[in-house]
Amino acid sequence: MAISTHNFGALQREAYEANLALNDAGLVVSTFGNASVLDRLAGVFAIKPSGVPYASLKTEDMVLVDLDMKVVSGALRPSSDTNTHAVLYRDFDRIESVCHTHSTYAVAWAQALRSIPVYGTTHADHLTLPVPCTPLMSDARIAGDYEIETGREIVAFFSQNGLSPAEVEMVLVGGHGPFTWGKSGTRAVYNSVILEEIARMAALTEQINPDAAPIKDSLIQKHWTRKHGEKAYYGQE
DSSP, X not given: OOOOGGGOHHXXXXXXXXXXXXXXXXXXXXXXXXXXXXETTTTEEEEOBTTOOGGGOOGGGOEXXXXXXXXXXXXXXXXXXXXXXXXXXHHSTTXXXXXXXXXXXXXXXXXXXXXXXXXXXXXXXXXXXXXXXXXXXXXXXXXXXXXXXXXXXXXXXXXXTTOOTTTOOEEEETTTEEEEXXXXXXXXXXXXXXXXXXXXXXXXXXXXXXXXOOOOHHHHHHHHHHHHSTTOOSSOO
């Protein structure tokens, strides 16, 4: 399938900028990690090429892939996580960008197979629930099409636990690391930054007080609603 790229320059540019932003935020190591941005109307997303150093990336390097996981344009091989992104786009039908990083603290929680409790108001400003962590994938899924199965694991976990991807825009994949998403590349990157900060704060909280408990629900709800509720008053109109 061949698709002219002349209509997708802006899409490639947004994906390129999202990938650079992940690197600038210190959330990626070496060539690890990736960001993609979707044109949902066209059913095409742009994603970082596999194994290419961030310092040498160019806008035109972003590979265009359709939601059937087929490369439609690009001289380079797309990220090894491309099929995970495609599954998330297909099943979470309101998202338009996905990021995956190997950021230190978020990965540490994923390796510990622990969801991140709501220990404070920074977390509550962004999420009223713990940051979820999926269990380790089954041997059958690992032996299958691993990247597709990673996406399916996330989707199944959200479905089984009644989680909305519109409300919970981040997840830790057990033993692997974080994925975030949003309505734009900027939003998905922001969620990756916030997730890493929440993970770092929570780890330090447990070091200082191993018996720390999540904050009470009234404080969680206050911080969430003042920023996101009908009568939100955080920020400028």
